[in-house]
Structures are given as structure tokens and as C-alpha cells.
Amino acid sequence: MTTPTRHCHGAVPLTARLEPWMQEAMSPDWLRRAVDTYGSPVNIHAVAPFQRNMARFVDVAKSRGVQLTPYFARKANKCLSFVTSARDYGWGVDTASEAEVVQAIDAGVRGGRIVCTAAIKQADMIDACIGHGAEIMLDNHDELALVAARARELGRRASVGLRLSGFEHEGRKLYSRFGFPVSDLPELLDTLDQMPELSFGGVHFHLNGYDSAQRSSALVALLSHADRLRKSVGGSPYIDIGGGIPMSYLEQPDQLSTFLDAHDRALAGDAEPVTFHNQGLGRRDGGAPDAYPVAQSLVQDDWLASVLDTPAGTGTIAQALVSSGIRLRCEPGRSALDGCGLTAARVVHRKRDSEGNWMIGLAMNRTQFRTGFQEVMVDPILIPTGADRQEEEMRGYLTGTYCTESEFLVLREMVFPAGVAIGDIVVFPNTAGYLMHFLESRSHQFDLARNVVFAGADADPRPDGIDGAVPTSQSRTWQQRMPQQQLV
Numbered sequence: 146m147t148t149p150t151r152h153c154h155g156a157v158p159l160t161a162r163l164e165p166w167m168q169e170a171m172s173p174d175w176l177r178r179a180v181d182t183y184g185s186p187v188n189i190h191a192v193a194p195f196q197r198n199m200a201r202f203v204d205v206a207k208s209r210g211v212q213l214t215p216y217f218a219r220k221a222n223k224c225l226s227f228v229t230s231a232r233d234y235g236w237g238v239d240t241a242s243e244a245e246v247v248q249a250i251d252a253g254v255r256g257g258r259i260v261c262t263a264a265i266k267q268a269d270m271i272d273a274c275i276g277h278g279a280e281i282m283l284d285n286h287d288e289l290a291l292v293a294a295r296a297r298e299l300g301r302r303a304s305v306g307l308r309l310s311g312f313e314h315e316g317r318k319l320y321s322r323f324g325f326p327v328s329d330l331p332e333l334l335d336t337l338d339q340m341p342e343l344s345f346g347g348v349h350f351h352l353n354g355y356d357s358a359q360r361s362s363a364l365v366a367l368l369s370h371a372d373r374l375r376k377s378v379g380g381s382p383y384i385d386i387g388g389g390i391p392m393s394y395l396e397q398p399d400q401l402s403t404f405l406d407a408h409d410r411a412l413a414g415d416a417e418p419v420t421f422h423n424q425g426l427g428r429r430d431g432g433a434p435d436a437y438p439v440a441q442s443l444v445q446d447d448w449l450a451s452v453l454d455t456p457a458g459t460g461t462i463a464q465a466l467v468s469s470g471i472r473l474r475c476e477p478g479r480s481a482l483d484g485c486g487l488t489a490a491r492v493v494h495r496k497r498d499s500e501g502n503w504m505i506g507l508a509m510n511r512t513q514f515r516t517g518f519q520e521v522m523v524d525p526i527l528i529p530t531g532a533d534r535q536e537e538e539m540r541g542y543l544t545g546t547y548c549t550e551s552e553f554l555v556l557r558e559m560v561f562p563a564g565v566a567i568g569d570i571v572v573f574p575n576t577a578g579y580l581m582h583f584l585e586s587r588s589h590q591f592d593l594a595r596n597v598v599f600a601g602a603d604a605d606p607r608p609d610g611i612d613g614a615v616p617t618s619q620s621r622t623w624q625q626r627m628p629q630q631q632l633v
Contacts, residue, residue, distance in 0.1 A: 152527035153571070156419045156540065156558040157404040159439070160396045161523045161574040164484040166191045169602045176489055176570050177530045179606050183595040185508035186490035188581045190222075190609065191599045192230050194484035199236055199477070201446040202390075206473060209453050209463035213473045216260055218388050219245045221478030222486070223582045224596050225610040228252045239388075239476040240279075243270035248614060250277050260385075262308070262349070262476070264323070271295045271303075280304040282349050282385075284323055289336075296342040303342065306385065307333055308349045314362040319352060327363075330370055334377045345377050351387030351476070355441065357448050360386050361455035364462050371469035384466075385474035390448055391441040392480045394523045394575055398440035401522065405434075420556050421502075421542050427519045435519040437479075445480050479578030486577025488514055488594070492531065492569040495539070503541025505565055510545040511554050512586040513594050516579045520556050525573050531566025539564050543571065546591060 154160065170176065170189055179187050199215050206213035216237035217227055229252050231238050237258040240246045249259050256278025263270060266281065271292055274281050276299065283289050283305050296303040310324035325333055330348070337345045348370075350363050367374075367384050374382040395401060409431055410416035411423055420426060427435025443451060453463035466473055490509040498504050514521065525543065539561045543554040573580070585593055597606035 151524070152529060152563060153525055153559055153561050155404070155524045156417075156560055157400075157407045159400050159404055159522050159524050159557075161394055161526070162396045162484075163574060164191070164194055166193070166599055167484075167487055167574060170487060170599050171526065171528055171572055172602050173528055173530045173570075175602050176528055176572070179597060180489055180491055180570055183597055183606070183608075184592065186488050186513055186594045187606075188224075188576070188594050188596045189487045189489060189599050189606065190224055190226060190577060190596065191485055192226050195227055195230055195481055196234065198445065198481050198483055199231070199234065202449055202475060202477065202481075203236075205446040205450050206453065206463075209450075209461075210467045211453060211463050211473050213475065214258075214383075215481070216258075216385075216474060216476045217481055218476045218478030219249070220583070221578050222482055223611050224598075225252055225614075226598050227482070227485075228254065232258070237474070239478075243267070243273060244614075246270055246273050246279060248611075250279070256280075256304070260306070260476075262351070266291070268295060272299065275299055275301050275303045278304055280306055280346060282306045282308045283325075284308045285325065293340055293342050302344045304344045304346060305337075306345070306347050306349050306383075307337075308351070309367070310350060312350065312352075312359070312363040312366055314359045319359060319363075321351075321353065324350065327366060331373060334373055338377055347378065347383035347385065347472070347474075348374065349385035349387060349474075352389060355389050355391040355438070355448075357443065357451045358455075360389075360452050361457075361462060364452065365455075365457050365465075368457060368462070368465050368469060368471070371465075371471055375470060381470050381472055383472040383474050385476065386452070388476045388478050388480075390475065390477045390480040391438070391444045392483045392578075393441050393444050394437075394439040398442065401440040404522070405431075408434075419558055421553060421558070424556050426556060434522065436522045437516070437518055439522045445483065449475070482578035484575060484577075486575065486581060488573040488576040488581060489528075489570050490573075492565055492567055492571060494567065495541075495565055503539050504544050505539075505541055505559075505561075505571075506544050506546075507554060507571055508546065509554070509594070510547045510586070510588070510591060511552055512584045512588075513545075514554055514573050514576065514580055515584045517584070521573075521580065522557075523574065525555065525559070525571050527561060527565065528570040528572060529563070529566065530570050531568030533568075534566040535564045537564050538562050547589060 216239040218239045220241040259279035262282045308324040309327040310321035311326045457465045490507040494506040596609040
């Protein structure tokens with residue numbers, strides 16, 4: 146398949162990797178039809194890369210004799226297509242809100258394949274989990290007391306795990322605001338052993354960042370409690386290593402260092418700016434930008450392999466898991482969604498600001514292409530679907546619909562070798578993981594972006610069911626479908 150001409154790149158390029166389906170979806174006719182039908186912006190998804198990515202996690206563990214169940218971190222993308230895919234393959238769904246729990250139940254995911262890791266767990270969410278056998282990851286003593294009280298009130302056992310933190314790595318304690326201190330694990334297990342209303346399954350951690358060695362240190366620490374965990378579980382416990390499994394966005398990873406060198410020269414006043422008003426992108430003393438690290442080298446299943454192959458005792462972590470009878474779980478979000486999405490928006494205007502810079506206005510806002518970072522270090526792609534093209538190079542910035550001076554979709558300067566026309570479509574590649582939905586807002590009363598599934602260049606896009614979902618506060622269908630009571 147021929148790679149489409151991108152018609153847009155950064156002043157210092159950061160070229161995105163593209164899946165074959167993305168190249169098909171960027172056919173001008175198909176893309177124009179999708180935007181005409183579903184509005185701007187529209188989020189376009191494909192499920193096959195998700196299935197490939199999740200299966201690779203399972204395979205790399207299986208090749209080492211380890212039983213791994215991946216739980217898709219639903220917070221990374223709200224579309225139901227990924228939930229039903231996880232259901233069909235026997236994988237799990239990691240939920241972080243009552244709506245995510247209820248939607249997984251309504252989608253037919255069985256309770257034993259739903260885990261709730263929400264930061265704040267209120268009674269309605271807890272009741273939904275208990276009612277359908279979904280597991281609740283306990284984070285603190287107040288939460289433990291509330292879950293136990295709800296289980297007694299409902300007359301059912303609650304499936305629970307323990308979230309732990311405070312692991313030692315290279316002589317320092319890893320910070321987290323979540324979880325019980327790992328040093329308290331023996332005492333916590335003694336407490337759970339005396340609570341028949343709770344069914345304990347295993348332990349969980351989620352470390353900030355993407356360091357595989359830190360995960361290895363946490364796993365080694367927990368493996369030292371293997372005998373005690375088996376006693377409390379009464380069978381084969383699990384260790385859940387959470388998410389933070391890295392991925393890479395760039396087709397040419399060395400482009401990132403080239404950009405950073407150019408940015409350094411610009412910030413020092415030795416070269417022309419490559420960002421709007423020479424913005425520093427959160428960099429300090431020549432360090433990394435405030436952006437997801439888009440050019441990581443050890444990623445996805447290779448990253449997991451490095452964790453499993455870390456020495457532990459007389460063998461490896463994988464061998465220790467097998468000999469201890471411990472199952473492994475993980476909760477990939479971004480890495481599971483690598484290659485699964487595009488966001489497409491229509492060009493509405495081209496104008497110059499008071500300094501003469503070209504501002505390319507798109508029918509979208511910055512919350513529809515953002516996480517908590519300042520910048521996304523991947524270049525968009527321009528699809529020429531407009532009619533008034535001048536065929537002259539333009540350099541400028543992509544701006545959005547919010548009425549603030551800071552409403553830039555990308556802070557880096559973009560180059561359009563053949564200009565930009567009204568009606569062109571700008572495509573942001575590989576946005577399915579967190580970028581589409583994590584911060585999306587209806588400020589100014591703009592509609593949220595519609596979500597569709599790509600089914601081939603000859604087929605119309607299929608709407609994802611999430612856009613028609615009823616708010617949880619208006620529909621608690623799980624209450625009508627609660628299984629017959631399992632009395633404590």
C-alpha cells in the first residue's frame with residue numbers, strides 16, 4: 146500500500162507511524178464522507194490492532210509458562226467496541242467509574258473479568274460491583290470498611306484485591322498517593338482472613354512512569370509473600386502490575402533528538418523558534434518536554450518480556466511466578482490502543498494574527514486531542530479535500546474553537562508545503578489511547594466528537610455504541626439484571 150503524501154509536517158518533523166488501515170481511512174473521499182456525516186472532529190477507530198496488541202501480551206507470558214490475563218484500561222478510551230472485543234477474547238476490563246462498571250456489565254462482560262480501580266469508590270459503584278461479582282481493588286482502610294459494610298447489607302460476598310504502594314527500588318521508596326503500604330501486607334491479610342464477607346483474590350500495584358526495572362522490583366518484593374498470599378486466597382493468587390506499559394509513536398524515533406536539539410538552539414536565541422512564541426514545552430535545563438515520551442525503544446510485549454526475564458532468586462521473575470503458582474495480570478491502556486485511532490477535523494479558516502503568523506482554524510477544541518501534558522509530539526497530516534488551494538507553502542499553527550488566546554492544538558510550528566484550503570481535513574494519528582477522550586469537554590456547549598469504527602474504504606463508518614449510551618444516573622439496568630443472591 147502506498148503511503149499517502151502527508152501535506153503537513155513540523156518545522157522540525159516528528160513523523161507518526163501509521164497502520165495500513167489508517168492509510169486506507171485517509172482516502173479523501175472516505176474521510177470527507179465521515180466528517181460530513183458525523184461532524185468535525187470525528188474519532189475513527191479500528192479494533193484489529195487492539196486484538197493484536199493484547200494477544201501479544203498474553204503470548205509473551207505464555208512462552209515463559211506464565212498465565213497472564215490483560216485487563217483493558219477503559220479510562221484510556223470510552224468506545225464500547227474495545228469492551229466487547231475484550232469480552233469476546235476472554236480478557237478483562239479495568240474500570241475507573243460507575244459508568245464504566247455498568248457499561249461493562251451491560252456489554253455482557255462477566256463479573257470475574259471486571260476489576261474496579263477507581264480512585265473514589267462510592268456506594269452505588271460498590272453495589273454494582275458486588276451485585277455482579279466484579280472485583281474491587283481496595284485502596285485504603287475507609288474503602289475497606291465501606292465495601293465490607295455494603296457486602297453485609299446486600300448479603301453477598303465482595304470480590305476484592307489489595308492495591309499496594311511504597312516499593313523500594315535502587316535504595317529509594319517509590320512515591321504514590323494510592324494504595325496501602327506494602328510493608329503492611331501481612332497485617333492486611335490477617336484482617337481479610339477474618340472478614341467472611343470479602344473474597345480476596347490477589348494484590349495490585351500501579352507505578353507512575355514506564356520504568357520496567359521498577360516493576361521488576363515491585364514484583365520481586367511481592368513474590369516474597371507468595372506463601373502467605375496463597376494461604377489467604379486458598380488457591381492461586383494473582384499479582385496485577387497495572388499499566389504504564391510504554392509504546393512509541395514515531396516512524397523515525399531519532400527525529401525526537403533532532404527536534405530537541407533544534408528547540409535548544411531556539412531557546413538559546415541561536416536559531417529561529419520552532420514553537421509558538423518560542424515556548425519551552427515545559428522543558429527544564431535541556432530536559433524532556435512535558436509530553437508523552439513518543440520515541441521509547443523498549444515497548445509493549447518486549448517491555449513485558451524484560452520484566453519477566455529479570456533475575457529473581459535462582460531464576461527469573463517468570464520462573465518464580467510459575468513455581469509459586471501465581472497468576473499475572475496487567476492493565477494496558479495506551480499500549481493496547483496503539484494503532485487503533487485517528488481524529489479528523491475540518492479546516493474552517495486561515496488567518497494571520499497580530500504578528501503576521503498564520504493561524505489555521507479547525508472545527509475542534511484542544512480537549513479533544515489532549516491528556517495532561519502540554520504538547521503532543523507527533524505531527525498531524527493534512528488531507529487536501531478543499532477547493533480554494535493556492536499551492537503555496539504556508540507555515541503556521543493549528544488553533545481550535547475555544548475563545549482563549551491559548552487555544553492551540555499543537556504548539557509546534559507546522560509547515561504546509563502546498564498550502565491549506567478551507568475544507569481540507571487535518572488528521573491527528575494514533576489518538577485512540579487517552580488523546581481522544583481523557584480530557585474532552587463540552588465547554589461553550591460544543592458537542593462531543595462522535596466515535597465511529599472503520600470497516601474498510603468501501604464501507605461506511607459504523608457508529609460506536611458509546612455515543613448513544615444512557616447516563617448512568619438515568620439507567621441502572623444492572624439492578625434489574627442482578628444475579629440471584631449469593632448469601633454470605
